[in-house]
Amino acid sequence: MLPLRLVLISLLIAANTVLHVLPLLLVALVKALLPFDRVRRASNPLLTGLAESWIGVNTWMMDRFTSMRVDVQEDAVLQVDGHYLVLANHQSWVDILVLQKVFNRRIPLLRFFLKRQLFWVPLLGLAWWALDFPFMGRYTPKQIARRPELARRDTEATRRACEKFRAIPVAIMNFVEGTRFTPGKHATQGAPYRHLLKPKSGGVAFVLDAMGEGLHAILDVTIAYPGGRPSMMDLLADRIPEIRVHLRQRSIPDELLRGDYQNDRAFRARFQQWMNRLWQEKDADMTRLLAD
Structure with a gap:
């Protein structure tokens, strides 16, 4: 039964993707061929609506074909027209589906910084490009040491993306x-x-520097899997009994909005200390979520 289940669910996911991505690419083509402000303003809601519909159908299938429970603890007031920086721990590709389930149509469409190689994923790569997902090089420290201009390349890509946002x-x-x-x-x-x-x-x-005070808040998400870190195969095979999520809304400290992270060592040290404190709290949240 398991092989048949996997085949049927995979076919449904593929059909949902084709059904949504093809019209999305058509709208994106019009947007690219007619680069006028009026066309861009009209096409962006269509592109976002198609992406949210695709996520909604995937979430419905996840709820319909699995017995998995998703327990969400929220300390936040969400706005569908807000401007957020969403931070989360990362254990599995299932994390992305969990985030989409929690946030879809409750805040603006989540946009990820993607590895440049993912542009070549069939259909989805073009869809991410059409939705203005930023593609990054993700260079190693050794590569940057040999070619320092690679670091500037990713920095500029971040700034260009944030200007659009x-x-x-x-x-x-x-x-x-x-x-x-x-x-x-x-x-x-x-x-x-x-x-x-x-x-x-x-x-x-880089995001806080480029977006400045345009961001309303940080949404700090902690994802825990009491049954162990799952794979996508575990999700499709209904082997994930429960997922626990803690969502905390955080204000953005004013002192982190003004500084040169790359060239100011003192500012960089303060920023890293703030991030480490946040991560210590998240580690404590993980311990609590796994123990409850």
């Missing part, structure tokens, strides 16, 4: 750890947290 309601998503948690990575890092990897502050600092 100033004019529309937006929720910019950042997995601050930069990679999915595994025990091996945790041991290699020597992270001072029980359930988390070390946070990377640079991306958050």
Whole structure:
């Protein structure tokens, strides 16, 4: 029965994707060929609506075809027309579906910073491009040491993306750890947290610098899997009994909006200390969510 279940659900997901992405790409083509402000303003809600509809159908299937429970604890007041920076821990690709389930049509469409290679994912890569998802190089420290201009390239990509987002309601998503948690990575890092990897502050600092006071708040999301870190196969096979989510709305400290993260060592140290304190709280939240 399991192979048949996996095939049927995969076909439904593929059909939902094709059904939504094809008209989305058509609207994006019109937007690209007619680069006028009026056309852009008219096309953006259509593009966002198609993306939210695609997410809504995926969420409905997740609710319909699995017995998984998602327990959400909210300390936030959400606005569908707000401007947010969303920060979350990262353990699995399932995290993205959880975030979409929690936030879809409650805040603006989540936009992720994606690896440039993901542009070539069939259909979805073009859809992400049409929705103005920023594509980044994600270079290693060794690559940047050999070619410092690579770091500036990602910084400029971040600034260009944020300039587009100033004019529309937006929720910019950042997995601050930069990679999915595994025990091996945790041991290699020597992270001072029980359930988390070390946070990377640079991306958050760039967004706060580029968006300035245009952001309303930070939405701090902690995702816990009491049954263990799942895979997408676990989700499709209905092997995830429960997911626990804690959502906390945080104000943005004024002192973090004015500073040069790249060149001012003192500011960079203060920013990293703030991020480390946030991550210590998140680690405590993880312990509580897993123990409840």
